Structure formats: structure tokens, C-alpha cells
Amino acid sequence: MGTTKRKSVLVLVTLSIHALLLAGCWDRTELNDLAIITAAGLDLTEDHQLELSVKIYLTSPSSSSQQMGGTSGPDKGAAGLSVVRSAVGLNMADAASRLQQLLSRRMFWGQDEVFVFGERLAKEGLAEPMEFLTRHYAPRERANVFVSKGAAKDVLLLNPPIERSVADMLREMSKSQTGLNVKMKELAQMMAGRAKAAVVPLVEIESEQENPTSFPLIRGTAVLKNGKMVGSVNDRATRGIMWLRNEIKEGTLTISPNNTKGYVSIQLLRAHTELIPHIQGDEWSITVRINARDDIVENTTDLDLSNPKHIKKLETELGYDMKQRTDMALAKAQKELNADIFRFADAFYRKYPKKWNENKDRWDDIFPKVKVKLEANPKISRPGLTGKNLFKPNQR
Amino acid sequence: MIEKGKISASQMGKMLYLAILPTAILTTPAITFKFAKQDLWISPIWALCGLIVIFVSLRLHRMYPGLNIVQACERIVGRFPGKIIGFIFPLFYLYFNGIIVREYSEFVVGAFLIRTPLIVVSGSIVLVCAIAARGGVEIVGRFSELILPAFITLFLLIVVPIIPDLQVTNMLPIMPEGIRPSIEGAIVLQTWFSEFLTASFLLPFVADQKKSQKSVYISLLAVILTLIVSNLVTLLLLGELTGNYTYPFLTVARYINLADFFTHLESLFMAIWVLGAFVKICVFFYVTVLGAAQWMNLSDYRPIVFPLGLLLILFSMWVAPNFQELTHAIATSVTLAIITLFVIIPGLLFCIAWVKRRLWIKS
CATH class of the missing domain: 3.30.300.210 (Nutrient germinant receptor protein C, domain 3)
Structure with missing residues (x-):
């Protein structure tokens, strides 16, 4: 009698401890602990380093002073829910870890659906950043890739009026299939494939920089050979590429x-x-x-x-x-x-x-x-x- | 007999299916692709070792009913050599299970729980498996019966939604260099097909013996079919990149996008993985424990379950210092070892037994 009672008490205690641990509260990550990245831009700096810029969607924009480290200003656009931060590093991983130092929240790549490569970087070669993006577990194979005319960071800084953020805008525009729709997996396939040639949609900024209504536009195509951008094709010929x-x-x-x-x-x-x-x-x-x-x-x-x-x-x-x-x-x-x-x-x-x-x-x-x-x-x-x-x- | 439980023939089939497939889905597409290229979906068809091993286990069990291969071995080649082989088998099962536990935890840690120590992941699965194995063959059998429908549902939940993204041209041309590349790609797969030797340890517990033969062959067929489907899906999605991803099928699950809200399904794959690996480790662990208990002539195998579990965790740490060496070992030395031990030795045993029986009938 005594042993069965002791046994059941022991079982109960073990179960209650499990109940406490299994709830997962002890190492939870709240939404506002994360810096949710919706778009990332990559540029080459003057001294041949990599500049990584990310568009962060603010889940609860409670922190009013967003000016940190003086890297870049917060968006003052209509949405006002996203900020852009950037950091310079030797390669992707280095830049990413430096970027983390500028953020109070942990970077979360899971929602990143857009990667923009600056034209200068594309001309220098995309093989290096793509290496990180395919090896690391966080970036998505289904994310859209673009090459921007000018700096990728400038594209991220836009706050187009129709969509919630510039990332959504780019993604929806490429989904409409009037221009090329290239996913990271496809870019990797093209770059590593037999032809060693790839196409990536080119993003341009419509109207001037400071104008709040300026928005990104997919116009034409960047052509890559052996991982390096060798030229671009205009809009009309892009349709020809798409036909073929x-x-x-x-x-x-x-x-x-x-x-x-x-x-x-x-x-x-x-x-x-x-x-x-x-x-x-x-x-x-x-x-x-x-x-x-x-x-x-x-x-x-x-x-x-x-x-x-x-x-x-x-x-x-x-x-x-x-x-x-x-x-x-x-x-x-x-x-x-x-x-x-x-x-x-x-x-x-x-x-x-x-x-x-x-x-x-x-x-x-x-x-x-x-x-x-x-x-x-x-x-x-x-x-x-x-x-x-x-x-x-x-x-x- | 040490084990008093009984399983049905269909339970055995399900146990074997789940004891072989999970790790095969995970790692083989990448290794097979290196040899077979776009023919990697043909490779699982060359399941020669599976056929040999199943044939040998079934025939040996017919010659020596109620005995598994280790026990039969003592009858065939005598007590002392039998004891040696009887020692090697559980030891190798332990080692091989160590590899499986390591693969399991490497995947969980490498792709999902990045910061969790390896030992926590492997320790917890081994603990659960030890408890299940301690319950006996019936428990493990029922678990596989319970888990199989979930396993297949989850598998289809990954394969079906990815269909719109597949490109059939990736599999063309079929067999441009004849069947050789696909056979070369199948060599690594023989490791998995050899694991069907586990049937020999389960056969003595099957209640409806008449159905056991059919059940094992259906199990083999199911494994081949599932591997063809998973390899094909991986190939049609990733094409040339298949060989470069560590876990191609995980990438398939990550790529799913149905109507923009049914996305990021790698958690489904994780569920498949944990369920499958659980049964796999359980079955292998049970065979280890049973073999060890029989070798030491114990009256019960339960007392050695937890000590061997501890050893299993240690083995999972010892098998390789890192993931690269682990995959290298699987593609090279482990394949060789397992084919020697699971195919050649049982094959020889069967030949000896067959000749002995012939001579005995003549005299």
C-alpha cells in the first residue's frame, strides 16, 4: 500500500515538472524580440567590402528613437513601420554579424522574401553572397532575387504607397509574371547549371529619391555570366527572353x-x-x-x-x-x-x-x-x- | 525464450518499413546523385542486397524455426564460432544504431535546434527508445502500426503540394550513359537494403508465420517505391543542385508554397523525421539488446536495456567527430562493413546450412 502511494506521488511530481518545462516559457522568443527582415539588400562598398542592408518590419513600434549608430535614418514614409539598417563586412556572414550588433532584437530571416543585389556587386560577382544564402539555414530558397540599378540600399529605403512594404511590392510585382520571376533556387540553378548564365530582373527607382511616392519598378533584365553581371537587357527584349x-x-x-x-x-x-x-x-x-x-x-x-x-x-x-x-x-x-x-x-x-x-x-x-x-x-x-x-x- | 511477446506479420512489415526508410529519405538523394545524376530515381530499383538478405532470413528461419540468425548460427557452425558471430552482430547493431542516433541528432541540431547541445537531442531520443524497447517487441510493433499512417500522411503532405513547382525536364535524358550510373548510385543504397536482415530477428516472434514472407516483400517494395518518389520529387525540384544540398528533401519541404499561406513546411518534415527515427532507433536498439541478452544467456533482457542505452549514446558520440566525417564514413567504410556483415556472412551461413542439410538428408 505504502509503496504504491509513494510511487504515484513520484509520478505526479515528475509529470508536474514536465508540465512546467514543456510549456516552453523558459526560453521563449516573443515576437518583439525579433527583428523580422522583410527584404535584404547587398552592395559593394568603395573599398570592396560587402554592405548588407535589411528592411526590418517593426512588430510593435514602441521604441520612438530609432536612430542608432548613425548608419541610416529611419523611414519617414507613410507606413512608418519599417526601418532600414546596414552594416559593412568582409563577406555576408561577417556583415550579418556586424549588423546584429546594431540591433536590439535578434535578426529573423524566415520572412525574408526579397534579396536585392546592387549593380556594382552584381558586376563583381554574385557567387560569394549566394554561397552564404544557400548554405545558411535561415534564408529561404523561395525568396525573390533582383539586381538594382544603383545601390540596393536605396531600393530598400523606399516606402511605396500601395503595399505594406517595399518587399511586398517587389514580390507581388514579380509574381504578376509580366517580368521575370526569379527565385533564389532558380538563380542558384542557373548559376551552377550547364550554361553558367543567369537572368535576374532589374529594379529601378521611379521618380526622385526624397519623393515619398517614389517606388521601385522592375524594368529589364540583368544578364549574368559565370556569376558576374555582364550586361542588361531592356524591357522589350526581356519579353523576348521570357518567350524563349x-x-x-x-x-x-x-x-x-x-x-x-x-x-x-x-x-x-x-x-x-x-x-x-x-x-x-x-x-x-x-x-x-x-x-x-x-x-x-x-x-x-x-x-x-x-x-x-x-x-x-x-x-x-x-x-x-x-x-x-x-x-x-x-x-x-x-x-x-x-x-x-x-x-x-x-x-x-x-x-x-x-x-x-x-x-x-x-x-x-x-x-x-x-x-x-x-x-x-x-x-x-x-x-x-x-x-x-x-x-x-x-x-x- | 527471453521474449514472450508476439507480433503480427503486418506489424513486422511496418516495423521494417519504418526501420529502413527515414534515414534513407534524408541523406541518400545527395549521395546517390553524385553517381547517378538525373537517374537517381532509378537507383532504388536495384535493391539486390534487400532481396538476398530477405531470402536468406526467410529460408534460415524456415530451416531453424523460432531462431534468429545469431541463434541459428550456433547450430550451423558450432558453438564457438557461433558465439563470435553472436558477439559481432549485437556489437555492430549497437555501432550502426550509434550512427543512426548521430544522424538523427545532427539533423535536428543542424537544421532546427541550432543552439541545443547534441547530447540533449540524442539523449532524449535514446531514453524514449529505451523505454519502448524495454516494453518488448509487442510495444515496438504497435508503435510502428500507430506511426505508419501519420508518417505516410506527412510524406504525402510534402510531396503533393510541391507538384506545381516540379519541372519534368530535369529528369531528361533518361539513362544517357546506360544503366551503369544508376547502379553505381545504388551501391550506397545497399546499406539501407541490407538492414532488412533485421527481419531475421523479428521473424521468430511473428504469430502468423504464413503471412510473414509476403509481408517482408511488401515492405521491401514499399521502401523502393517511397524512395523512388522522394528521389524523383527532389530531382524534379532541384535538378543539378540535388547533390549540393546536405538534406535535399528538407529543401523540398522548405520550398512548398500553396496559395501563399501554406508555406515553410519544414516542420512537417521534422515530424516525419522524429516519428521515423523513433521507430528506427527502437527496432535497432531492441535487436541489440535481444542479441546481447541471448549471447550472455540471460533469462531476461530488461536489466541491460538502460546500460546499453547509455552505451548507445556514447557510441553516437564516438562514431564520428563531425558531420562531414559521418557522411564520408556512411558512403565508404560503413557501406562495406554492413554489406560484409549483413549480406555476405548471412549468405555464407545459409550456404553452409543448405549443404549440411543436403548431406544430412543423404546420410
């Missing part, structure tokens, strides 16, 4: 058909790009087959687009427009930058693994000479809600 990389998901194309005045705009519904490589003797060529489905959304020409004959003609014109854009991208990549940003190397490897392995060291010589044939098949499926233009009764 099979990354176009939505968009509006406006063309002006021959022999008419005015424009026809069509909306892209679906698009798919296929790369079909051929090797004949020493000649490497690739056929790019683009299938697209579109709807007409606007027509200010004098063509009656309910007439199938005109649709055929329009499709040819569309194909021509697509060819122009892809040609622009190709010319830039093949002739000027010699960077295989269209994954041609992968396509060749998949079809001709043996030939590829024999020639993989010569890829830099082969790529500029690869003949590209474009087969664009845009199909216009519907005229929209009106057939003839309501206000132009005498359309052809």
Missing part, C-alpha cells in the same frame, strides 16, 4: 497591322515554348516553337476582326512581332553578351547527351553560332464581346 524561356504567362501585345491605321491589342491567354535542338555535323541549330492563344481586347483599325481572313493576317503579324522581340533578345545574348540565358545548353544536353559531353567545354564558342529558327503559332481564338467596331461602321 517559356516564362510568359500573361500579357498584352499591341501591334499595328500593315496597310492600316490604328492598333490591335490582344491579350495572351496561354503560351508554351518548346526548344527543339538539332546537330548536323558541326552545325548546331535550334527550333523554337511557340504556341500561344490570344483574345482580342482592342481594335482601333479599320479591319473587321469578325472576318476570319483578317484573323489569319493578324496572326501572321503577331508572329512577326514575336519574332522581332525574340530576335532582339537573341542578338543581345548571342552576339553581344555570349550568355546562354535561354537554357539552350540543357536542351542540347537532353537530346544529344554524348555530343554535349564531348563539346561542353566549347559551349562558349558554339553558342554564338547556334542557328535559331522561330516557329511562332499565335492563335486568336475569340474576338471579345463585340464583333465589328461599334463606332466604325465602315470597317473592311
